[in-house]
Amino acid sequence: MTMITHPLPLMEKYYADRGSVPGTLVISEATAISHIEEGQANNPGFVSDSQVKAWSKIIDAVHANGSFYFQQIWGMGRASDPGHLTERGLPYRSSSAVPMRGVGVTPTALTEDEILETIQNFVETAKRAIAAGADGVEIHSAHGYLLDQFLTSSVNQRTDKWGGSIENRSRLTLEVAKAVVKAIGAERVAIRFSPYAGFQGSEKTDSVELYTHLIAELKKMKFKFAYLSLVEATGDPGALVRGEKAINIGKTLDFILEVWDNYSPVMVAGGYQPESAARAVETHYKNWDVMVAFGRYFISNPDLVFRIQQGIPLAPYNRPTFYLQKQWEGYNDYPFSQEYLKAHPNAVHPMTE
Structure with missing residues (x-):
C-alpha cells in the first residue's frame, strides 16, 4: 500500500504570507526525495506529479509576492516511523543497522545500489523542484536525518567506502552535492549542516575535523x-523542541567560516530574535558574509520581515500547535500586525480562510 501525501491548499496561504515582503527568502519545510523517505504520516514529498503540481502552486504564490523560494530536500532514514513504512510495504533503512534510541526497530543498512539510487533521487527531486519554479534547493544534511546518519560515526558503522574514516563518512553528502550541482547549477544549490546538534543521535565526537574536511572538499569543487546553511549550538532541536539537555553550548561555527572564507554566503540559525540577529551580524560575524534565518518566529509572524524593518515586537508562538496536522490552527491563524494591514490595505487577513 502506498500513501502519497501532497501539500494542502492552506499551505499556499501560509507560504505566500511569509513571503509577503518582496525580497524575502522563503525556505520550505523538508520534503522527501522518494516515497520511501516520506517516513512519517503527513510528511510531504516532492516526487509524484500531484505533489509537484501542489508545490508549484505554493512556489507561484511566493513569487507573486516578489519573494524567493528554495525547496529543502532530504531523506529521513532511521528517523522515519518504522510502523508507517511497514504499513506501506516499504523498507526501514539507515547508513548502518544501528537503532535510534527509543525506537524498538533496527533499520537495515543501505546497499551500494540503494546508496547510488539515493544520490539519483536527490538529483531527480532537485530537477523537479526547479521545473516547478523553485529558485533553488537546500540539501538537508543535518539533525540526524539520512545524510547526517552517514556523517555520524556512532550511527555509521560501515566498513566499505561509505563508512569508517571521515573521508568515507563524508562521501555521500559530497556526492549528492556534486550530482545536484551538475543537474541544476551551483547557484541554485545550498547545503545545511548542524555540527553541534545531538538531535536523533546526531552528536559527533569529531565535529571540527569532520566539518573542516566537508567544507574544504566543497570548496575544492569550485x-x-x-549559500551554506549552518545551525549553531543554540539551535539544537533536541533542546529547543524536546526539552533535552543542551550540548556544546559556547562552541562556535568560526572554524567553518574561516575555512569557507566568504566563498559564498552563509546562513546561520540558532534561536535568534531581531536584536540578537542584528548584533551577531554586526559583531561576531562582521568579517563574514552572513545572514540569519528565522524559524519558530516566522510561524507566529507572517509579516516577520516587515515587523523587523519597522521595529514592531514579534508575536509569541504557541508551541503546542506547531505540529497539528491538516489544521488552520497554529498555522494560518496568526495575524499580521495592525501596522502591516494599515500599510497594505489590500492584504487578506490570515484569520479569514
Whole structure:
C-alpha cells in the first residue's frame, strides 16, 4: 500500500504570507526525495506529479509576492516511523543497522545500489523542484536525518567506502552535492549542516575535523553554491523542541567560516530574535558574509520581515500547535500586525480562510 501525501491548499496561504515582503527568502519545510523517505504520516514529498503540481502552486504564490523560494530536500532514514513504512510495504533503512534510541526497530543498512539510487533521487527531486519554479534547493544534511546518519560515526558503522574514516563518512553528502550541482547549477544549490546538534543521535565526537574536511572538499569543487546553511549550538532541536539537555553550548561555527572564507554566503540559525540577529551580524560575524534565518518566529509572524524593518515586537508562538496536522490552527491563524494591514490595505487577513 502506498500513501502519497501532497501539500494542502492552506499551505499556499501560509507560504505566500511569509513571503509577503518582496525580497524575502522563503525556505520550505523538508520534503522527501522518494516515497520511501516520506517516513512519517503527513510528511510531504516532492516526487509524484500531484505533489509537484501542489508545490508549484505554493512556489507561484511566493513569487507573486516578489519573494524567493528554495525547496529543502532530504531523506529521513532511521528517523522515519518504522510502523508507517511497514504499513506501506516499504523498507526501514539507515547508513548502518544501528537503532535510534527509543525506537524498538533496527533499520537495515543501505546497499551500494540503494546508496547510488539515493544520490539519483536527490538529483531527480532537485530537477523537479526547479521545473516547478523553485529558485533553488537546500540539501538537508543535518539533525540526524539520512545524510547526517552517514556523517555520524556512532550511527555509521560501515566498513566499505561509505563508512569508517571521515573521508568515507563524508562521501555521500559530497556526492549528492556534486550530482545536484551538475543537474541544476551551483547557484541554485545550498547545503545545511548542524555540527553541534545531538538531535536523533546526531552528536559527533569529531565535529571540527569532520566539518573542516566537508567544507574544504566543497570548496575544492569550485562551485559557487547559493549559500551554506549552518545551525549553531543554540539551535539544537533536541533542546529547543524536546526539552533535552543542551550540548556544546559556547562552541562556535568560526572554524567553518574561516575555512569557507566568504566563498559564498552563509546562513546561520540558532534561536535568534531581531536584536540578537542584528548584533551577531554586526559583531561576531562582521568579517563574514552572513545572514540569519528565522524559524519558530516566522510561524507566529507572517509579516516577520516587515515587523523587523519597522521595529514592531514579534508575536509569541504557541508551541503546542506547531505540529497539528491538516489544521488552520497554529498555522494560518496568526495575524499580521495592525501596522502591516494599515500599510497594505489590500492584504487578506490570515484569520479569514
